Amino acid sequence: MQDELEKRRSALIAQNQHLISTKNNASRTPMWDEVDKFMQELSDSEYDSVSGSEEFKASLSRVMAIVQREEMKLILPYVEGCKDGKEAIEEHLATIKLLKKKISKQKEDNLELFNEYTQHYSDMTYTDFLAMKRKKGGNK
Numbered sequence: 001m002q003d004e005l006e007k008r009r010s011a012l013i014a015q016n017q018h019l020i021s022t023k024n025n026a027s028r029t030p031m032w033d034e035v036d037k038f039m040q041e042l043s044d045s046e047y048d049s050v051s052g053s054e055e056f057k058a059s060l061s062r063v064m065a066i067v068q069r070e071e072m073k074l075i076l077p078y079v080e081g082c083k084d085g086k087e088a089i090e091e092h093l094a095t096i097k098l099l100k101k102k103i104s105k106q107k108e109d110n111l112e113l114f115n116e117y118t119q120h121y122s123d124m125t126y127t128d129f130l131a132m133k134r135k136k137g138g139n140k
Helices: 002-024 030-041 044-052 054-081 083-120 126-135
Strands: none
Touching: 044 054, 054 083, 083 126
């Protein structure tokens, strides 16, 4: 365990040194630097117009989704490697499984309800059928 901690510590130090040396060198994000420069050169009213447009919001949303995806790839191994992180991820997985089970059950119940409607009550509208079921205490 001590060796593993030392390896992680060394890896983090090396990563930090790489980041520091990278900052001193040319930018690793020249296109994003161009975006920042362009946005900074806008007047306040231009900035408000650009940042308020639906096209800008959609474009930024797409970029941020990709950023988040890539951040998750980098960070998740560290999160999963610590005790509370692993517990949180396990809890998240359990929640997802429970929700999937509930959704499957709901789909199954809805299909069963629709089959009952088509087989026995097709002479009425589906809305009326659902209202009748609610009155009977079916609460579906």
